[in-house]
Amino acid sequence: MSSRFVWVFVLVALAGCKGDPSEPPEPPVQENAVPAASILSPEEGATLRGAGPHELVGSGSDAEDGSLSGAALRWSSNVDGELGTGSLVRARLSAGEHRLSLDVTDSGGKQARAQISVTVVIEDQPPVVAIESPTAGASLVEGTPIPLRGTAMDPETGPLSGAALTWISDRSGAIGTGTQLSWTGAARGTHRLLLTAVDPAGKAGYASVTVNVVPPGTNQQPVVTLSQPSDGAQLLTTQTVTLQGSATDAEDGVLGDSALAWSSSRDGSLGAGRQRSVTLSAGTHTLTLTATDSLGAAASASVLVTVTAPGQTAPTVTITRPTNGFTLFEGTPLTLEGTATDAEDGPLTGAALRWSSSIAGALGTGSPLTVPGLAAGSHELLLTARDSSGAESAARIRVEVLPSNSAPTVQITSPATGSHFTVGSTVALRGAAQDPEDGVLTGNRLTWQSNLGGTLGQGTSLDVASLVEGTHQISLTALDSGGRAASATLQIIMDPAPVRLPPVARLTGPAQAEALRPVTFDGATSSDPDGTITSYRFDFGDATAPVSGTAAQASHTYLTPGTYTVTLGVTDNDGLQSTATRTVTVTPYVRVPEVVAEGVESFGSACQLEMRGAVAHLAFRGGIHPSLWYGTLTGTTWAMVQVDGMGFNTGGLVESSLAMAVAADGTPHLAYSLAGRGVWYATRSNSSGVWIRERVDSATVPSQPGAQLSISLDPSSGQRPTIVYGWYGSVPSVGTVWRTAVAFRTGTAAWTGEVVSFPLGTNAGQPPLGEATFSPTGTLFIPYGANLLGAWKSGSAAQALALPANLTGTRISTTWAPAGPLVLSANGLHRVVLANPVSASTVTLSAVEGFSLSQFSVAVDSGGAPRLAFTHGGELEVARPGTDNYWSRTENLGAVDSGEIDAAVDGAGETRACFFRAGKVLLY
Template identity: 75%
Template sequence: MSLRILLMLALVALAACGGDKSQPPPPPPPENAAPSASILSPTDGATLLGAGPHELTGSATDPEDGPLSGTALRWSSSLDGPLGTGSPLSVRLSGGEHRLSLDVTDSGGKQARAQLSVTVIVEDQPPVATIESPTAGATFEEGTPIPLKGKAVDPETGALSGAALTWSSDSGGIIGTGTQLSFTGAARGVHRLLLSAVDPGGQAGYASVTVTVVPPGTNQKPVVTLTQPTEGSRFFTTQAITLEGSATDAEDGTLADSALAWTSSKDGTLGTGRQVTGVVLSAGVHALTLTATDSLGATASASVLVTVTVQGQTAPSVTITRPVNGFTLFAGTPLTLEGTATDAEDGTLSGAALRWSSSLAGALGTGSPLTVPGLSAGSHEIFFTARDSSGTEGAARIRVEVLPTNDPPTVQITSPANGSHFTVGAVVALRGTGQDPEDGVLTGNSLTWQSSLGGQLGHGPSLDVSSLEAGTHQLTLTAADSGGRMASASIQLIIDPAQVKLPPVARLTGPAQAEARRVATFDGATSSDPDGTVNRYRFDFGDATTPMDGTAPQASHTYAAPGTYTVTLEVTDNDGLTATATRTVTVTPYVRVPEVVAEGPEFFGSACQLEMRGAVAHLAFRGVTHPSLWYGTRTGTTWAMEQVDGMGFNTGGMVLESLAMTVAADGTPHLVYLMSGKGLWYATRSGNTWIRERVDSAATPVEPSTWVSIALDPSNGNRPTVVYGWYGSVTDVGTVWRTAVAYRTGAAAWSSARVSFPTTATSHQQPLGDAVFSPSGTLYIPYGGNFLGAWKSTGSAEALTLPEFLGSARVSTAWTSTGPMLLFASGLHRVTLRTPFSASTVSTSLVEAFSLSELAVAADAGGNPRLAFTHGGELEVVRRGTNDYWSRTDDLSQVDSAEIDATVDAQDETRVCFFRAGKLLLY
């Protein structure tokens, strides 16, 4: 019988015996067991160096679910809070003691926790410096101040300011300190500007840009703005893209479509214009670049990085987390690159899926983080490219500036000892050393003392201070080498309070370098009083000028001469106690830089005239594009100009190239100029109105190819007198040139006559340039090849034969106490007057070995000549020097081929007007 049948019979028997007839309850479900968790790394009690990344690994199992992973594992820190999920997990941790927790949860909600303790020691991280102005590649005209603006943020202490930020130029050395200042006197050429930031712990961070200083009037590069698409945009290969951008140019204004070209690093040329529509890009990462070219060929560009994928595919999302854009380091310094990449299908990408490359160095390596041993000097564009399992790529980029190799200095504080105590007001002797591998022993402004409470204290290896306020000071000595690299050493210093009224603390900031005759500003605003307020500030500038005393904490001063000066600030507090601070400023010689005073759509040239009356420069000049006469004044930095004559409705006409100007003592201008087909004209200003009058007459008409000149006759009430050329038939002589003189007898009334000088009466007597009056009213006129004429309205004309032929260039004249000076093509004639005039003597001085073409002469207060002329297309200014040899200031600016003029200002400086690239410049 089978076992099944026997069981059935047994059940029937039990039922027949009258047992319990109810069914037994079902067994209870088994209880959900809790998971178990353990932390595998780090180990309990471990010390972790640096903020990371550190790898956390753990394991968790559940009786029902088996091994747990992913979001079932949650990490947290007692200091940093939630850290993330999964195992392994890469994290960054702040400094201090952490209680790390691994919390695990099974599918039934049961939890378990594992914990351990670690200590994280984070080294002081360097600050992150950023230059906000100027921008990389910017161009500035010589003489224009370069605005410097930057910032620095320290991971531990926050924003840095004041002496913690140092600006330097690779060609100009240390410029100054602070978040914002002005770089003046920058020499022509390329400057790498370096912003060095040092945190309280002595760690240094850097930022740099390269700018170019060009001569005034140099064609500027365009400024390009790329508005669409934006950096990091994503598109499909089937998507039509619109490109938008624009460019402006200092000379051309808004550039036309034809000047704008679009390209792709992957697909090449895309089109031209401010807007290009319907652009379809191939799959991959593209650098889209908009390049602008101005009318003189200068170019500039802007670019964005975009990602293009096939429809249905998603490119990885890529971010560079370290370093920041614009990060600057020195060649030979290891660079750590760090970034993240996530993909919609693959999740977090790592390892070989992440590639780093440089625009200069090529492939750098894979994975994140990646440490590059050292990059070569230059501006590197760093690309971080991620590729998912389908081969689709995404990318991000930053700019990293690598400076030429420069080893950092070493610095040491030798006194006082760390932790020393002093009483408020006591003299603290600060002593330290700085040594640089390239520069040797560092001294002076290369060593800067700073207090965490008192700011900048002073410079040099030895400094005695008595102004430290009560409290705990972190005292730092920072060394800066000639390349801008920084290093620091720090100690703690405790200043204990005194039980008496405390004097104020004087703190003085300002430039370490200045230029004579330019404004320098000094600041005592950070001065303070430990037990009250600062009421007065007294600035002594160290140059024997009257100190500036008052309630203003800032003072501006202009040094008259170069030298080294000690600026002293004395502050007085509300208790009448005083304190002083000093600062050494090195004043370099004043260097006049030619400045553009007139530019725009009108092209200026042909001729200019210049005279100084006090602090006002008067200029007359010609517009070439639309032949016209212009007049302007320069007072300090204020320039005003207006058109005097030119083409217009029922007025004026085309102004020819010859013009002249003289200015009365009261500043009234008197101009004379030629008009095409309309003769010779005179203009003067009465109030805001220009008066214009015809000068030549039917009897003595002007010859259009002549030079004209104007002077004021001191013997006849300073009446305007005009000299010009007449060409016609002379009885018994023939058709020849003669000099004509016209003077103003009243409003719109002129008397004119031809002058026949006694010498060479049968040949040409054409005026050859500027005429000049003597104080007695005799007018001296160069004419006819090698003669100087003397004319007075009440006497006969006289003539003097000159030893040299005057040449074809316009002769420039100036009056001295002994007689006139004439600068001509071959040199300088100095005339000593005798009676009769023909007996006068002439001394000649050679100036150049070539024939002068654009030239001008002026006389200083001592009657010495000041010369200006062009040499090889460059302006050259010459004066009488040691042992009567010529002293030259050359290569001042490129000069157009046009007549120039010179004068001497109230500061005994030679001033010159000239043209460059169609712009009027004043030196």
């Protein structure tokens, strides 16, 4: 009982004796004394290495309470806050300067404080690396992709990936980077695979496995499973221990008892079989199950167990450093740390802890223990702890020691450490590395990293403008051909950028535009209060890609009517941005005919048009000097060339009838006739631009002047050019009459022609009356006679179909629709729905005008609907099926000269037409 409580008791007793003349005077009240506090460890000003845990030792005493302990002693840090209570505290501390306080409180509430200052230095730790696939000792089949999979965990920044991980084979060299990849083409033989991981501070960690690449068909090792006892098990000498395991083999399947052998590192052979019952001697045992297949391939698995006599308790052992699978290079010092605690003896230290290696033998005692260097190889390190009663237990890890490889020497030459830069400015990083084995290292052997910005790039020279504000630890890591890494580091400070003013965006342009016609928007009046505008970005609001660049103006073509919001974004020389918007209303496009060819030459009599996407292909005839011309219009670019005409010892007078077909790749195919020289074919190579001209008709199948020419590409014969022309001659049992001739190209300057007699109108003339068109299966449909449509296919009998109206007028126009051919004549549009035979087909005639057409052409759109171009009162008019399939017309498109016009449908689904006006070629 403390003295203060004795005095209180005495005073209470005396208070009951009032009026006693012999009562002694009241003793003075003693005040509770302040306790004493003392920090014994660490010392004032000490430098503590690592985060700990660090031991904080202190004491507290009080005049009344004596020695204080437990919750009466409270530890804290001005950085990390409360650390714990008691005379001994193991605490983890953050890096930096700490003011450590020990506050002592006695039973009366009086307090005392002791304080010291310490500095905690936490060095960046290397990443912990592991190879998950392949496993050590694996046999891999040559020629088969080998999956490589690994992990790297950096204690400071977390998981590493990508270029931070490099795979290397000592046999094949560099393989690749990343946490996983497929290794192909591995050479046959033994490979040591090394996975090197480098953290942002340039610290490197390693993992390695040795594998064998074997020829296909090589016997594979068994796969062994040791299921009992478990690793680290504590057993007794009097205990019957059950050993249990199994093995499977790729060739033999499940292996039997005789293939499985058990052994102990202490007791030797323990017998064979999938299950054994044994007793073990006292001590630490490595129990191994070895499986051997029928061809002698062996593999094993093992566990470490501790066996003690009854009444003994073996210590608990843990290896804390390094980690299992740790990899280092030969000649590198290795620090070993571990702990052991015994139920009776408490913590074991010094000689009670023995380290040994499966290769090097005894290494030393105590913890920590630094081994100067281990020989190359796979070491099983054992930490054995022995208590005062002689009971032992152990823990084990595997450490891979790679053959000696000297580390590179790395130097950062620029910038100087401690340099200041402004955010947004370019930092010039320069460095060099030299390796004793490889010499000078360059390129992807050198990697720059920042603790704030991650991987920055590779090489001896790197300019970086993306570093964020703050203090950066910049590292340059060099990796040699053997996978060993070394780094140099420095610190630079990125200061905040000064306040800069954003630009002012201003956008001008029309408020209205027309679809399919270009419109220009202007951002030239934009400005920057403290600099210049460096780029403009126009977003036209119609889902097309924005236009970016240094130009202050941009033109755009809207495809469909509507209301659109145009956005201009401007960027100044500081990288700051602003935007402005403008609304534009786009009205429907109204196409007008445009002159594409004019000059001294007067063009007329016939034109042909094909559309391939946005490119228009035209063939037309010069009238003053009878000649054949070909041109293309791409956007606003027009190009034309004379294909044939009068020349010096070449060409001739081009007659009025001509035809054109254009392949999907844009190759033109032309058919025309030369006066007195028959029917000709011309095509141009898209690669060379050279025109090829060939005579089509022959002495056996000559052409007759005056008939219509047509050309079409046979889809069933590789787009083979096929030309239809007129033939006039003697037909048995009929007399001298017109017939249709068909010629198709069989090779360069090689044509095969035949005269066709259709079954309808046999006794009359059968000249072709206009365009011929192919079906998808290669049947050619040819208008002929008064009201007939012929069907011809090479090698098959000709067929014919009677149409309900005469094929009067100029050149008859045909095209292919999904159900069959469309035939446009002066009397209207014949829509044919094919049947077999062709004569059984049905035909519907649709009137186009209330009069006979004189110039007309039909095309078909992507949906199979007809598109018409024709003249009405001497002016061009186009039509398509509209509401309820009534014709929807676009009228009054301008005067048209006499001659042949042609229609096509472009990539936007618009009807196009070529025609002549005043000796010029126009395109609608």
